[in-house]
Amino acid sequence: MGRRVGLEVSLACAEAVKLCNADVIAAYPITPQTHIVEHLAELVAEGHLDAEFVPVESEHSAMSACVGSAAAGARTFTSTSSQGLALMHEILFITSSLRLPIVMAVANRSLSAPISIWNDHSDIMAERDIGWVQTFAENGQEVLDLMIHAFKVGEDPRVNLPVAVNMDGFILTHVIEPMVMPDQAEVDAYLPPYKPSQWLNPAQPISLGMVGVPEVYTEAKKANLVALEDSYPAIVEHWEGFAKAFGRSYQPIESHRTDGADTLFVTMGSLGETCMSAVDQMREDGRSVGQVRIRLWRPFPVDDFLAAIKGAKNLIVLDRALCPGILAGPVATELRALLYAKGVRPFVANFVAGLGGRDVTRTDFVAMLDKAEQAAADGQEITCQMVGVKE
């Protein structure tokens, strides 16, 4: 039933890839992803993992090598961060359009300039539309578990899509945490060897990546769109299977003390744990507050989200990235559009916090609640308000 270990989260991520028996790893090192691929290179070099480690010259090449490897039917992993993810940009769309179930760990980090190696969600928010399944982890155990789940989901013949597991750089990747490391036999039972739906097989030749003339491009994109939407049941089903196999359960949207709460924080990633602790304190202080956490970002679990926020008067949506020119963060922009379309009208306050590694504390959450409650009472707008910006 697994063993309890204390492990750096990056190493746990690499150990998860080993437990999943990846065949090919192509990666280029970039802070704060480095420990993940360094450890995998070690595991391969020392014979603990029977895989090809392809040390490429850039992230563009890393993802390109992954496309080739996945097209050849190999279980394929890569990992990157920030500028590296940006450099992969054009290949990311090809990966999902060709329906190649690559798994990628993204150690979330801000984008330059100024150069910053620290955490925020600028990198992945610039890649929202790549057509991948995207999940967010809050702690080390979740990184480990979501990685195993990612291979299971991506390779499901109903899905056949790449999966990105997001983990906050440094805040998660470089922290040693207690976690339960599953046994190899448990993972093998949950994740059998990969049986690709199709591959570059000389016995049954196919071509991938052909030209799509105007007569077919729209239909091809429709198929991609539906494929991502239709991955939802498999994602949930494999979390249920994960709970049965490993005893830890995951939901597309997680709720914390939402019962009867007037105001709900909406968070993603590691900020969720700080927020949870702040919510507990504020509840003790008699504040009517709770929290929902977005674990599944793509495909966005619309019904789960609406159910989770049902009855809330105010939402405080936290963004860890910017959408310059629209004055709302990416998460708030999407949620407001969704709520409008669904005819649900809570007051939505949008704060941007934790850019480029800036700490977000429990006190910050209390201040956000104070401001949001006041603004809701006064009928004032709060959007893209930057927490802790020095005026």
Add this chain to the structure above:
Amino acid sequence: MADEGMTPWKDLALGCAMSEPGSSRRFNTGDWRSRRRPITDREKCIKCGLCWIICPDMAYTPDPEAEGYYKWDGYYCKGCGICIEECPKDAISWQEEKEEDKYGPACGS
């Protein structure tokens, strides 16, 4: 755009994979040609084969009925005029064509 030859999105292969070899033979680049076609004057032609070599759409192929010459295929010729530009003897020139004659018999014989 007529919808003949279009495939419903549900019928597309996974990832738009193509399992049929040589399907680009059916790609009618001749449809791009507008109002004129290249015609070869075989009195001037020296059978050098440059048109065959440089045509980007392989619209010229050796003529089985006239050894050494090359015949033109209106199904593939997109009317770029590179053959006219490159012919060392200026044996190829534009000829007006009507839309309805587009896929008529190969000319220039």
